[in-house]
Amino acid sequence: MAGFIVGLTGGVASGKSEVARCFEALGVTVVDADAAAREAVAVGSEGLGEVVAAFGPEVLAPDGSLDRPAMRRRVFADDAARAQLEAIVHPRVRALLRTACEAAPGPYAMAAIPLLAEAATASGSGVRTAYPWLHRVLVVDVPVEVQRSRLLARDGIDAALADRMIAAQATRAERLAIADDVLVNDGPLEQLPPHVAALDARYRALAAAAG
Structure with a gap:
């Protein structure tokens, strides 16, 4: 640990x-924040559920995963939307990073x-x-x-x-x-x-x- x-x-x-x-x-052990960000909104995750609740099902790709290009377009031109997305994703990313780092050999x-x-x-x-x-x-x-x-x-x-x-x-x-x-x-x-x-x-x- x-x-x-x-x-x-x-x-x-x-x-x-x-x-x-x-x-x-x-x-x-190097834990990557980008990988943690993907995990935070993986299919079936609580994080993805919150994103869909906040932004609607149109942010989902046909396979049920987050449509990242669509999400980027949505938040790029809207500071409030970007802040809302970050409020959902960032705390989860920080928690995943901390847990993985503390568990590392x-x-x-x-x-x-x-x-x-x-x-x-x-x-x-x-x-x-x-x-x-x-x-x-x-x-x-x-x-x-x-x-x-x-x-x-x-x-x-x-x-x-x-x-x-x-x-x-x-x-x-x-x-x-x-x-x-x-x-x-x-x-x-x-x-x-x-x-x-x-x-x-x-x-x-x-x-x-x-x-």
Whole structure:
């Protein structure tokens, strides 16, 4: 049972997934918020039932699952609808993440939460209030120009769309403001493992000290 939990976050194209894979290679359980979000509204779940009650059966796909493109279109242009959806989904996601992390083997576990800074801003009370069970926050940091160049290469999009994707998230400064630890990932992938190994050693020592 992991008694120490680290939140992992970073902006789009910062390399969060690769960092997570490096931790997993060291035997660390990494629980993904996106997977928890899918589980929160899985077919037959209480969460999906609440979404249908709030938005109507038209948000369901023919197989009974949530029609995610339809739901995105519904909330994209309606702030009140987005807030209503988040009020249903986000508490369930946080509960699923916490349960999975606490049940993980090893001295510590990691919760990969791409929009951690955004959640803290939205709550108006910071990360420690939104996620009081996180003991540390690790931010994967890259300069905005590196994000842009990676998005252009990875997704084959134009610069205007890349800039909109970056602007839709928290700023680099907002992410760094919530960080206990920062991993600068502006170099080649082969530079990551030693940095991750050093952080892993730190987290194991902190977990041991925490009891």
